[in-house]
Amino acid sequence: MCNRSIAKRFDVSHPSPRRGFTLVELLVVIGIIALLISILLPTLNKANMAAKQTACLSQLKQIGTAFAIHAHEHDGYIQIAGVINPLIPATPDGLGDSRMRRYSYYTDNGVQRPMPIAASLSPYLGRRVRDDSAANLGADQTAPDSVLRRMFTCPGEVNPMLGVSLRSNYGGVKFINPSMYSSYAFNETLLNWKTFTYNGVNLEALRGHMTAFRQPSRTVLACDQFVQGGNPAVLSYFLLSASTKGATMGQAWFGQNTALPDKKSFDPIRHRGRMNWLAADMHAESALLPGVNDTYRADGPMSDIFIVAP
Numbered sequence: 001m002c003n004r005s006i007a008k009r010f011d012v013s014h015p016s017p018r019r020g021f022t023l024v025e026l027l028v029v030i031g032i033i034a035l036l037i038s039i040l041l042p043t044l045n046k047a048n049m050a051a052k053q054t055a056c057l058s059q060l061k062q063i064g065t066a067f068a069i070h071a072h073e074h075d076g077y078i079q080i081a082g083v084i085n086p087l088i089p090a091t092p093d094g095l096g097d098s099r100m101r102r103y104s105y106y107t108d109n110g111v112q113r114p115m116p117i118a119a120s121l122s123p124y125l126g127r128r129v130r131d132d133s134a135a136n137l138g139a140d141q142t143a144p145d146s147v148l149r150r151m152f153t154c155p156g157e158v159n160p161m162l163g164v165s166l167r168s169n170y171g172g173v174k175f176i177n178p179s180m181y182s183s184y185a186f187n188e189t190l191l192n193w194k195t196f197t198y199n200g201v202n203l204e205a206l207r208g209h210m211t212a213f214r215q216p217s218r219t220v221l222a223c224d225q226f227v228q229g230g231n232p233a234v235l236s237y238f239l240l241s242a243s244t245k246g247a248t249m250g251q252a253w254f255g256q257n258t259a260l261p262d263k264k265s266f267d268p269i270r271h272r273g274r275m276n277w278l279a280a281d282m283h284a285e286s287a288l289l290p291g292v293n294d295t296y297r298a299d300g301p302m303s304d305i306f307i308v309a310p
Contacts, residue, residue, distance in 0.1 A: 046272075052156040053271040057284050059151055060184070060222065064282035066124035067221070070104070071210050077102040078208040079120035082188035082239055084168035085205075090114060090175045095193065095207075103208070106131035116141065116177040117165045117186055117238075118148045125151055138178030154183035154224060156270040163227040163238045180238075185225030185265075188241035189308050190280060214309035216280035220249060223277035226265055240265075246310035249277075249302035253290050268292070277305065 067078045080095070080103060088094040092112050097103055104120035105112040106129075114120075115131070118141050122129045127147040130136035141148045142162070153160045162179040165186060169175070191208045206212045213219060220240065227238060242252070253263045266275065268289050278284045288301045297303070 049156065049272055052154075053274065053276065053286065056154045056156055056183075056224070056271070057276050057286060059154070060276055060278040060284040062125065062151065063121065063184075063222065064278050064284055066121040068282045069124045070121060074103065075101050076210050078191070078210060079103055079117050080114055080191050080193055080208050081117055081165040081186050082192035082237075082241065084166065084170070084175075084193045086169050088168075088193070089170040090166070090168040094170070106134065106137050108134045113175065114166060114177075116180045118152050118180045118182065119178075122148055134178050141178070141180050149181045152180065152182040152184065154270060154276075157183045157267070161227045165238055182227075182238045183224060183270075184222045184278075185227075185238050185240040186222045187220055187280075187307060188239040190219070190221060192241070210280070213280040215306060217283065218304060219280040219306045219309050221278045221280045221282075223249070224267055224270055224275045226267055240307060242307035245308050247307045249275075249287070249305040249307060250290065250296070250300050251303075252307060253302060254296040256296060263290075263292075275302070 071078050084090050084095075090113055092098050092100050092103075092105065095103065095114065100112070104115045106115050106119070107113075113134075115129075115137070119129045119131075119137055122141070125147055127140075129140035129148070140146060143149065160181050160183050162181060164177045164179055165182075166177040167175060190206050190213060193205050193207055210216075223240065225238070225240060240252070253266060255263070266289060271286070273289050273291075274286050275289050276284065276286050287305060290301045294300065
């Protein structure tokens with residue numbers, strides 16, 4: 001009798017029914033999961049944006065290294081950018097570079113022309129562009145799988161735009177570099193060929209000659225910017241320039257004494273109120289942007305980053 005009761009107790013051929021979750025229990029579990037997601041999601045978004053900012057900073061450092069190698073191979077010069085003086089042609093002879101030792105060039109209908117910034121750095125960024133025509137060069141630096149397009153596009157920018165880095169109008173003949181994608185503006189004051197005069201003060205054309213850069217560790221060479229100037233579909237510039245000595249990025253934000261329009265040229269969303277920038281000594285760092293409602297202060301954010309060193 002005892003053995004029968006024991007066998008019945010441990011009989012696995014008739015398992016007892018299991019009770020499932022009730023609706024209330026399921027709702028409680030779903031609510032807990034939703035609460036955890038709401039807590040974690042902002043943190044994950046911040047981590048994702050921080051990763052994009054770090055990747056952008058890394059790209060600027062690589063661009064800076066490419067600039068430095070270009071200078072080493074081109075008698076201390078990096079590629080020119082901006083508006084070339086209309087009194088000279090955009091050719092090696094016109095740029096005082098008849099031996100083509102200072103800048104990089106491509107062939108445009110049989111004429112040697114200075115390359116856009118991105119194309120000039122292509123040998124040092126892993127993939128050369130074709131330099132036998134403007135069409136081929138433009139196609140190589142704007143193709144969807146182009147190393148240059150990836151390197152000059154900030155991971156945090158949603159819709160990068162096409163623009164140009166160099167133009168001239170010699171003898172009424174307009175010359176415009178092939179367009180390039182870029183999330184960064186380049187300091188025309190360091191790279192231009194045209195001498196500026198403002199309020200009687202002459203700003204010499206440094207023409208990309210690195211030994212002429214003053215205070216290079218605090219002078220911006222490139223930075224996060226929107227394209228500016230002209231019709232974006234036709235003629236937009238990836239350029240930053242100032243018209244007074246001692247002009248700073250802080251003044252540019254507030255539109256004081258600089259050729260930049262105002263804070264609309266900056267992108268406070270891309271890196272959560274910060275701006276990545278490449279210095280003229282080729283180191284890169286991140287700077288805090290002024291607040292939307294801030295007023296200009298001489299000691300405010302970016303007041304120690306020069307466009308034109310004093």
